[in-house]
Amino acid sequence: MHKLPLTLACGRYDRTQALIDGRVQPDGVDLTFLPLRPGETFWRMLNHGEFDASEMSLSSYTILRSEGDTRFIAIPVFPSRIFRHSALYVRSDASIESPEDLKGKRVGVGDYQMTAAVWVRGFLTHDYGVKPEDIVWVTGKPIHSIKPPTGLTLQSIPADTTLEAMLERGEIDALISVMIPRGFGKTVRRLFRDSRKVEIEYYRKTRIFPIMHTLVLKTELYKEKPWLAVSLYQAFCRARDIAHRSMYDTDALTVSLPWIIDEVEGTRGLFGPQLWDYSIEGSLPTLDALLAYLDEQKLSKRRMSVDELFVPNIGPGLAEYLHATGEA
Structure with missing residues (x-):
């Protein structure tokens, strides 16, 4: 089957490593993954549109959208989250x-x-x-x-x-x-x-776990092939889940921290079973807060809504339907 060639620039993280080394392949995609640092990725994508998809500063992306610049559209994948x-x-x-x-x-x-x-x-x-x-x-x-x-x-x-x-x-x-x-x-x-x-x-x-970066597709590519957003989203979720399973393994520690197992268990006690949420509904307090801050700080042209940022064909509906029909 012919696969769509696609170039993606994103950081080398535990949660993206399976995409980098090929253990996870997005369905229908012949992926070229460029493991670049965030600053370089943002600059090259924002100023020159060099990639089909890339990691992207969530604030820069939101500001662009508020200005009417719709060159990119986001998928609810959040490669970088960190308290500041x-x-x-x-x-x-x-x-x-x-x-x-x-x-x-x-x-x-x-x-x-x-x-x-x-x-x-x-x-x-x-x-x-x-x-x-x-x-x-x-x-x-x-x-x-x-x-x-x-x-x-x-x-x-x-x-x-x-x-x-x-x-x-x-x-x-x-x-x-x-x-x-x-x-x-x-x-x-x-x-x-x-x-x-x-x-x-x-x-x-x-309940805010600050999001730094999201994942964007070129809007024209998404309009031509909306299935691509779902394929990438599912691939990023699989890669993240592989990383989490690997991290929580007492046979031989995969992370060079002596008490990583205790760290995982303690964080699950605070966050729940999903440590690194890739969803709008699971990250809503965080997304709402960032959009409010961008508006208050007079960086966005207007108060943006979460629905204006992300592709419409990724949400809980598909998973709920497949679960109900037994396909999930």
Whole structure:
């Protein structure tokens, strides 16, 4: 049977490894999987449309859609999810001990609109009363040019330095970073000293497990072959499930962490049996919160709805039907 050639760019994660090494093949697809880092993937897809499908920043994608740019359409696969209280860094000798101490301070962020920063500003506003306009933002080059939100103080990074270097020299007071600074543990520390405890409490209160990235298809390709979205979705689910089964194996540990089994069991006790949800309904508190934050922070042109982001032919209906008929 002839299969559709398809090029997909996405990160190399445990939950995508079975797609990379070929143990999982999307039905009807001859897949070329390019295991690229997120920043490169986003830049090449947003600016040049180089791939048929790719991992994509959820905030950048939502902003595009709010502007009427419909080149891409998302599948409810979320390759990257991570709590971001642990992404706030200050100097080790700083007197900043609480989020409220950031008022009036200079905070660096590589891209003001990146999803991690949206989440950080969201919890700063809603949980600590620190609004975006209370901070001086020092930013890098955006992946997608947008009109800066009104009422903010935004300053560009000088061309001859980096945000990490500025933090080390005291030229900024704090840093939102998706990467761990090189000075961490020496000259740099996290603002939340026990970030895991804070993040667990945040999840218990909100049921939010922050989504960073989704998966997008070129819209024209989806319109021509809507079955492709379902095929990719099912393949990503199979790859994720393989990773989870492998991780929870006491015959010989597949992950180089001595207490990984206890970690899995403890996380299941908090999250339930599905640790990494790929569904709209299972991720609704998270999706609703991000869309609200993008609107509040004046990054999206209007308040988007979840239904506007994802393909319409993936949802619980098919699984429920197949279960009822005995085919599942």
